[in-house]
Amino acid sequence: MGRRSDHTREELRELILEEGHRQLSEVGFARFSAREVAKGVGYSIGTIYNVFGSYNALMLALNGRTLDIWLASLEERLAGRENDRLDAAIEAYFDFALGRRHAWTALYDFRLPEGELPSESYREKVAAITGVIVREIAAVLPSDARDEALPLARSLLASVHGHCFFALNGTFTMLGEDDPVGAAKARVADALARYS
Amino acid sequence: MGRRSDHTREELRELILEEGHRQLSEVGFARFSAREVAKGVGYSIGTIYNVFGSYNALMLALNGRTLDIWLASLEERLAGRENDRLDAAIEAYFDFALGRRHAWTALYDFRLPEGELPSESYREKVAAITGVIVREIAAVLPSDARDEALPLARSLLASVHGHCFFALNGTFTMLGEDDPVGAAKARVADALARYS
DNA sequence: AAATTAATTGAACGGCGTCCAATTTTTTAA
DNA sequence: TTAAAAAATTGGACGCCGTTCAATTAATTT
Secondary structure: OOOHHHOOHHHHHHHHHHHHHHHHHHHOHHHOOHHHHHHHHOOOHHHHHHHHOOHHHHHHHHHHHHHHHHHHHHHHHHOOOOOOHHHHHHHHHHHHHHHOHHHHHHHHHOOOOOOOOOOHHHHHHHHHHHHHHHHHHHHHOOHHHHHHHHHHHHHHHHHHHHHHHHHHHOHHHHHOOOOHHHHHHHHHHHHHHOOO | OOOHHHOOHHHHHHHHHHHHHHHHHHHOHHHOOHHHHHHHHOOOHHHHHHHHOOHHHHHHHHHHHHHHHHHHHHHHHHOOOOOOHHHHHHHHHHHHHHHOHHHHHHHHHOOOOOOOOOOHHHHHHHHHHHHHHHHHHHHHOOHHHHHHHHHHHHHHHHHHHHHHHHHHHOHHHHHOOOOHHHHHHHHHHHHHHOOO
8 A cells, every 4th residue: 555654745746746747748648547646656546636636736736836837937938028029938838839749739728618617726827827928029119009919819829839739739730830939929019010 | 239241431430520529519528429419329338449449539520520621611711702801711710619629629628648740631621721821811911922921821810710719718808909809800900011 | 153362340348537336445533 | 561542655446538440330342
């Protein structure tokens, strides 16, 4: 049996998330399984359920971790950068998605049952990433257009997401596009050209 | 047992695709199963495998059918339309995705194993939808910029896709966006403003 | 009518998420 | 210190899944 006194509940949670994220990143969402995570940490499947309650809750926590890493890598890329911060953010978006394909893809492959909302903390993480883009867009907008930063950020995030998604899922390859990042940057520039 | 002489191999294939697409549209990709399709058409699971060879091949055929319907609805929307054809195409994109959520979502939720390419006929269907957009964009481009229609169409498709994806997966709801179609149209207009 | 070919079946396999009674460990109370 | 209560952990059982394949049935050919 167990290793009951080896870990507190919090340590165990962290252990499972650590191993779970490792496995998810390695095998991808389609091949990921809670049972395999249990094996990986040396506990039984029942313990996973005791800690997380369900497969969906585990997946949501793992995707939350991906969002944490994503936000950190985005901020790291922008730190100290003087010029072309928006372009740098787009590059960071693509680099993260390409460099952590499986984890990034799982953010969108996994869906809660219809009608169910992600937890407050998950929504906060999404909002945090969005917030960075809102801030960067506000910075390049004329001061009398600052209130358009949020809707514009949402829309440009969607545009960049679409480019990144097509780059990863093979659509762009099928259509002969060989510079998705360049195309995404061009679309963002087009949108901002409105204001100059 | 069987209904051996009830259907030719082609009829059987069509029967399975019909019922399969009906079920996929009803329950969505996550709950879809080949076994249930077999029940639905009154054959055994083995017959599905005899006709399609694998679950992946069945899914690809079903997604191909979705692309067929999508292309038809896009062309129907444009038929006879004189003005704002690009806006109409964007509306058709969203209407299709929203009106057939499960079928549309399955196009992206289902992924072939890494490295495997979709069949030639599947790629042709994707190219056909793209082709419509290339044609529409070429029509509004200045004549000396016609060779930019293809790359621009790819990029704008990605942008619209991103907006549509966020509209369906809840990201836009999370971020407070309440007019995804309007936002998508605005981004397309921004891109075309380059040329005027 | 017999032999050959093709279509169809469904049990079997290993894997999945989920549940939960039984067990073990820890904590609390006496 | 010991007994009772609470918490953690286990792993078998359930009903699904995609996949395979020997056995069976039906159609076709000889």
